Amino acid sequence: MSESQSGLSRVLRAAAARVPEPRTAHRLLRRLTHPLLPDDYSSLVYPLWSSRELRGEVVSVRREAEDVVTLVIKPGWGASPRYQPGQYLGIGVLVEGRWTWRSYSLTSAPTSGRGEYSVTVKAMPEGLLSNHIVGTVEPGTIVRLAAPAGDFHLPSPTPPKIMFVTAGSGITPVMGMLRSLDRRAVNDEFPDVVHVHSVRERKDTLFHEELLALEKTQPGYTMHLRVTSEEGRIDAAQMSALVPDWAERPTWACGPNAMLDELAEHFDATDRDDLYVERFTVNRDAGASGGTVTFGSTGKTVELDGATTILEGGEKVGVQMPFGCRMGICQTCVVGLEDGHVRDLRNGTDHGPGERIQTCVSVACGDVEIKI
Numbered sequence: 269m270s271e272s273q274s275g276l277s278r279v280l281r282a283a284a285a286r287v288p289e290p291r292t293a294h295r296l297l298r299r300l301t302h303p304l305l306p307d308d309y310s311s312l313v314y315p316l317w318s319s320r321e322l323r324g325e326v327v328s329v330r331r332e333a334e335d336v337v338t339l340v341i342k343p344g345w346g347a348s349p350r351y352q353p354g355q356y357l358g359i360g361v362l363v364e365g366r367w368t369w370r371s372y373s374l375t376s377a378p379t380s381g382r383g384e385y386s387v388t389v390k391a392m393p394e395g396l397l398s399n400h401i402v403g404t405v406e407p408g409t410i411v412r413l414a415a416p417a418g419d420f421h422l423p424s425p426t427p428p429k430i431m432f433v434t435a436g437s438g439i440t441p442v443m444g445m446l447r448s449l450d451r452r453a454v455n456d457e458f459p460d461v462v463h464v465h466s467v468r469e470r471k472d473t474l475f476h477e478e479l480l481a482l483e484k485t486q487p488g489y490t491m492h493l494r495v496t497s498e499e500g501r502i503d504a505a506q507m508s509a510l511v512p513d514w515a516e517r518p519t520w521a522c523g524p525n526a527m528l529d530e531l532a533e534h535f536d537a538t539d540r541d542d543l544y545v546e547r548f549t550v551n552r553d554a555g556a557s558g559g560t561v562t563f564g565s566t567g568k569t570v571e572l573d574g575a576t577t578i579l580e581g582g583e584k585v586g587v588q589m590p591f592g593c594r595m596g597i598c599q600t601c602v603v604g605l606e607d608g609h610v611r612d613l614r615n616g617t618d619h620g621p622g623e624r625i626q627t628c629v630s631v632a633c634g635d636v637e638i639k640i
């Protein structure tokens with residue numbers, strides 16, 4: 269960009285920050301730019317000016333630990349400031365020329381104004397996007413966004429007694445809930461919250477200072493920190509000793525699948541139906557053989573192993589299929605299976621021709637044709 273262009277861009281950015289009603293402004297722009305679309309001009313000078321897709325700008329990157337960062341994202345036109353604490357945000361980041369999408373729980377509390385989103389990302393071993401975000405994303409990066417979604421949030425009215433069970437980076441959606449309860453405590457009473465949080469090492473505790481401060485300012489909040497390298501993983505019997513009234517507490521839990529499976533077993537065994545879980549990953553080792561996947565009318569094919577999902581496979585060869593959470597939660601990715609068999613990574617269930625499948629959690633068992 270030349271000096272005069274960047275000067276113009278600065279002026280337009282400043283003007284954009286003051287534009288109060290995006291739809292009206294876009295209508296005016298559409299008249300001015302006809303027959304081309306306003307986006308053809310506007311996003312050139314100010315990337316957050318797009319009515320075609322939701323965008324955001326990373327305005328700050330805060331390092332929480334060696335392998336964890338928090339991104340604060342200023343949403344562009346059309347992005348809703350309204351969401352339920354605990355929901356996740358879809359984020360697309362340009363990695364080696366390709367938009368790569370993942371879901372991240374919102375750690376921010378919703379505000380009444382346009383507000384900003386924050387998400388906290390931990391680099392996963394050999395993970396594509398998480399390592400890119402933790403290693404290279406800087407303030408000023410433009411990201412694509414999918415509107416906040418998900419059922420993992422507190423009901424209204426908030427129950428008077430609550431339990432949170434989290435481990436490691438699974439604290440993120442609960443952090444959004446705690447920040448929101450704290451903010452709302454100006455008008456509403458902070459509920460009676462017991463939070464059991466496990467970390468491998470004490471130094472790994474995300475948001476530790478903030479949680480300790482919350483214990484001091486909100487008498488309703490109690491945190492039990494379990495350091496598993498010293499005390500081992502907490503089991504149901506120990507949980508009962510630690511939180512004697514936990515049978516009276518609806519529970520929101522997020523962490524490794526093994527922890528969530530154990531909790532779910534305990535709730536099932538005690539006939540309780542008030543456990544709400546958020547899972548970040550699926551077990552990819554489902555014993556599927558993989559195979560050649562053909563994407564219907566596109567005529568494109570890809571050779572996949574038994575751990576790469578049909579959705580990821582399509583993206584490898586430039587077949588864009590609809591998706592949302594990418595974790596089997598939202599059903600956005602459902603398509604028909606024309607031929608062959610796929611396995612659902614969440615539960616090992618096989619699906620055959622004529623069935624509808626969720627591409628984000630399905631892997632090939634032999635050659636497969638997808639109806640798109």
Ligand SMILES: Cc1cc2nc3c(=O)[nH]c(=O)nc-3n(C[C@H](O)[C@H](O)[C@H](O)COP(=O)(O)OP(=O)(O)OC[C@H]3O[C@@H](n4cnc5c(N)ncnc54)[C@H](O)[C@@H]3O)c2cc1C
Nearest residue numbers: 370371372373389390394395396397398440548575576595
């Ligand atoms: C609702 C929701 C909320 C979430 N919130 C957060 C959050 O707040 N913070 C956070 O850090 N994460 C969160 N996640 C997880 C996040 O969406 C990503 O899954 C995570 O960052 C890893 O993405 P990645 O691109 O780095 O890894 P990917 O490249 O997607 O890989 C994930 C893991 O699978 C392995 N893998 C990938 N492909 C294969 C294969 N073919 N064979 C074998 N192994 C394979 C990788 O080695 C890696 O360990 C959330 C997920 C969901 C669904």
Ligand code: FES
Nearest residue numbers: 592594598599628
């Ligand atoms: S993308 Fe949400 S269920 Fe598949």
